[in-house]
Amino acid sequence: MKKYDExxxxxxxxEWREGAERAFNATPEELGRxxxxxxxxxxxxxxxxxxxxxxxxxxxxxxxxxxxxxxAANDENEYYEGWLELEGQDPYGEPYHVVFTxxxxxxxxx
Numbered sequence: 275m276k277k278y279d280e281x282x283x284x285x286x287x288x289e290w291r292e293g294a295e296r297a298f299n300a301t302p303e304e305l306g307r308x309x310x311x312x313x314x315x316x317x318x319x320x321x322x323x324x325x326x327x328x329x330x331x332x333x334x335x336x337x338x339x340x341x342x343x344x345x346a347a348n349d350e351n352e353y354y355e356g357w358l359e360l361e362g363q364d365p366y367g368e369p370y371h372v373v374f375t376x377x378x379x380x381x382x383x384x
Contacts, residue, residue: 324383327374329358335383336372343372351375 323338336343343356357369
C-alpha cells in the first residue's frame with residue numbers, strides 16, 4: 275500500500291500535473307512523436323537476453339525476447355520460436371525455423 279501512496283504523492287506535484295495537462299491537450303501528431311520517443315528510449319535501455327543453445331550439433335548464441343526468438347506457449351509448455359540463419363547449412367540459403375524450450379538453454383551469455 276505504501277508503494278501506491280508514494281506514487282500518488284509524486285503525481286500531485288506541479289510537474290506531473292503539467293505533464294498530464296499537456297498529454298490531454300496534445301494533438302494526435304504530438305502523441306505519436308511522444309510514443310515514438312518513449313519506444314526508442316525503452317529499446318535503447320533494454321538489452322535482449324542472449325543465451326547458448328545446441329542446434330545442428332553445435333552450440334549457437336541466440337537472442338531472446340527482443341531478438342529473433344519470441345516466447346510462445348501451447349497447452350503443454352512455454353517455448354521459444356524463431357528463425358536461425360546458418361551459413362552453409364541450408365542448400366537454398368533459407369533460415370531454419372527453430373523451436374526450443376527453456377530447458378534447452380545451456381547458459382546465458384554476458
